[in-house]
Amino acid sequence: MRKFLGPIVLNVFAWTTILAVAFPLFWMLVTSVKPQSELFRRPPTMMPEVWTFEHYWHLLTQTNFLVYFRNSVMLSTVTTLLVVTVATLGAYSLVRFRYRGRESLAFMVLFTYLLPSVVLIIPLYLMLVSLGLSNTLFSLVIAYTTFALPYALWLMRSFMAGVPDDLEYAAMVDGASRMGAFVDVILPQLLPGIISTALFTFILSWNEYLYALVLVNSDDARPLTTGVMNMLISSFNIEWSLLMAASVMMSVPLIIVFAFLQSYLTRGFGAGAVKG
Template sequence: MSGVFSSAAPATRRARKRRLRRYGWNVVGLLLFVILVFPVYWMVTTSLKPDSEIIGATPTWFPFHPTIRHYRDAIARPYFWEDVKNSLVVVLASVLISMVLAFLAAVALAKYRFSGRKLFILLMIGILMLPQVGLIIPLYVVLARYHLTNTLNGVILTYFTFVLPFAVWTLRGFILGIPKELEEAAMVDGSSRLGAFVRILLPLVAPGLVATSVFAFVTTWNEYIFASVILSDQSNQTVTVWLSYFYGTSRNTDWGALMAASTLTAIPVVVFFLLVQRRIAFGLTAGSVKG
């Protein structure tokens, strides 16, 4: 009996240590969650506070007298709806065209062997390693030569420089994780190569396309530097550039309207994420099976 109790004691201690370790990681995760969510919470609550609570010496953690006046002021600012439309045009065009081109390029890189394939992959990785800020001047010079500055088409072409390489690399890793035996089995059953591509490969790669499109959507919607340099006409700018006009000096910044405008700018990203969130987790993990 003494041997049984002596062997059970270490097992109990190990179980207790595992529980403590799990609780510790849960606390760390909760703290990280609070740190990440707090700026968003502060932005939304500030947009609902009256000016007296925003500029008061004592911070208020919750709007005791909520108001939507700041949202009305933000929407009433000039060029709001025009710039929202411009952002939607730029983002949708960039995402749709990038996904089509990236998918075709990823299939070619994953399924076929051709001369220059490895060099193409190395160049694509090199482009991903370049800082985006370093590309502004050469891209602007090229766009100016073809009279594409201050146009939405110029912004769309510029966004391809950092959306396409990442999308191709991500989708290639996802396609490599799909067994080629599935396509071969479909072709043995009488399906053509195009039919196997449409019926087998395309449905399986759909989660990867969704996960990659989320990255493309968020990146292009929130992009500011390229849009602010290329677009000079306020009626032709994106919503992130429009948002920058809210910020003035420290004495005359309308913080309530600024937070309301920031919240409005973030809504399309949240809506798009909620629409496709079911496929995101699987697409991100499956796309990293093979590189």
């Protein structure tokens, strides 16, 4: 009897907690497909009585959402490409080469990885304003490298350390140059690590708020985070359904990653965050 009941109790307990944790996300989805009139019903309906996608339609056609979305896609893509390229080369150098100052560089990477944005933001703001770059997506790319590059380097370093030395040497014995060996032997081995670093960097940039808040003040260059937040602040009547629809849409890239590439996320966790 105990053998039979134990797992059931455990499962019921486990799933109650898990669903409680996930409830706000469920509630976001439900709210986004309820008609405005149903939203203010008491008691609230757990599942929408009438399903509607009018809020999504409204969001896409009558707000700046698509502009923000495009900005976010461009911003995150450019940042990711730049950062992952630089970090891959940098990590290769930090792990596989011997030169003076290498140890202090590695230390600096870790230090900057932990650095708070609010310390950098004031001088960065002054710098970008004096360069005439404020209110551009490019200024955000520059600002985002301050946190994305240390992060990507830190991840790539530990992925690089996981690629066995012998492969590289074997290729060089066969006559490949050092960079030839890097491209032919190391890069393929490193690919899963590169993918997971790219995913993390992309998500990090996609979700960034503070720099976007300070550096960009025009709708043309505003990414989703500050753009959607503005919809909350500037509206006289808060339209919760619309905001929930925006939240869902904003999480779409993440949902895609979760559905298809989740193993890369877990791998990144293991490599970067808690290697101890």
